[in-house]
Amino acid sequence: MELTVQDAVAWIKKSNEKIQANKDYLTDLDQTIGDGDHGINMARGFHETAEKIAGQDYTSYADVLKDTAMTLMSKVGGASGPLFGTAFLKMSQALQGSDAVDHQTLTSGLEEAVNGIKQRGKATEGEKTLLDVWSRMADFFSHETDFAGEKVAEEAKSAMEQTKDMMATKGRAAYFKERSIGHIDPGSASSFYIFEALAEVIEGGT
């Protein structure tokens, strides 16, 4: 199976819908172990991104992700803007030149996204950040041979939930030390919605 340009557009559109629908939940998560702006920022950034993409006529998957990256970087703010922006930018670069995106290509795109997040955020796994979802998803994709929508969503959900028991050592939640344990990381929750959207696009395409 291969993903098309329309799938890329649908991915971002669905991601936006999920983030808008869960804006208050994301903000609540961030009020518990952060500064309470994550939902607001992600909703603003993804709204702008969806608007930008809706108005374009794309010919490549990579271009959709590039516009997503640039809009997120300039509209989200906080740490999330550069981090999600970098993830989509690196993915876009890895997918450059591919007409349609097969499983292996998307996997390498996700691996590049993970490298980008690590580099930009000077982060590693286990610090209770969005990297914990992205890294596990890249790993999951690398062990599969073809797209499996339902399993993608399940894996992303489990990766997000795993952040609950972690103690934050990066980002603003790190100030809470032990008190950060028992709460889902907001950036990981947003990442889950992005992968859940991807899963639905994959399901819709089979």
Place this chain on the structure above:
Amino acid sequence: MKKIINDPNEVVQEMTDGMAAAHPDKLQQLPETTVIARKDAPAANKVGIVSGGGSGHEPAHAGYVGKGMLDAAVPGEVFTSPTPDQIFEAIKAVDGGAGVFLIVKNYTGDVLNFEMAAELAEAEDIKVEKVVVKDDVAVDEVSSRRGIAGTILVHKIAGAKAEQGGSLEEVKAAAEKAVANVRSMGMALTPCTVPAAGKPSFELAENEMEIGIGIHGESGIERKDITSADDIAKELTDKVMSDFDFSDADVAVMVNGLGSTPEMELYIVNKKVQTVLSENGINVYKTFVGEYMTSLEMAGCSVTLLKLDDELKQLLDEPSNALAFHK
């Protein structure tokens, strides 16, 4: 939520529009942005000083734009770092050929966005250096300490050095010296409400206070029963003194209000701070009492000490015509 606003999503733009309209003789707003810059920017052959961060800390940061302090301030959304494109616009606008110096508070978002902006500027051959302020001793781990009210004194030191004609390297050295010698600690009586969130960031009972609070409504390190101004002043000052060797030093003191604490209370706190310092043999060279780095309408205060040598004293004494730091 009870606030004098129009649309929670437009508060930053409407604030900077209003600010530019109030001070057309001193300030300009860069087109299509919320960046506030000196009217006369770029100053030829002077290192441009750019700071910024989330909004909601007014007068930080735009209130410190002026001769002798910042050349431009980049406000993000409320409590949210500004984005790289806006910071980049500020850098371009203040580059007078001697390079641009960035003053960044130590939050993941601020550091990431300013770094990206610096990369964009370097790609256009603008020399950029930066300093990251981390003065909040409430956080044990030094590398993750937040930048709070001490940032204003770093603005002053770096701004004065640049105004004197210091090179980018000299400005950086002076700013780094200020960062190495400044420590702060804050407390709050009430939370604050981010306009777009519509509800308070945390809850505090009528008899409670939170020690070690940051400037974004993030919870502090300890919650306990409220006590007297003297006890609060002593606790904050002791914590600051215990983190760094201020003994026998000359210091600048800042007693900063977080947004809705009356000046009366800040001066009451300052009275005790001065006593504690004097009991510890610390000589106060200069005192600042007022609202310098706020957290919307939060009630509370912070105490900052900056250890001074001859160079820092001289830079602190230089004139500034910034709206919120006129001297």
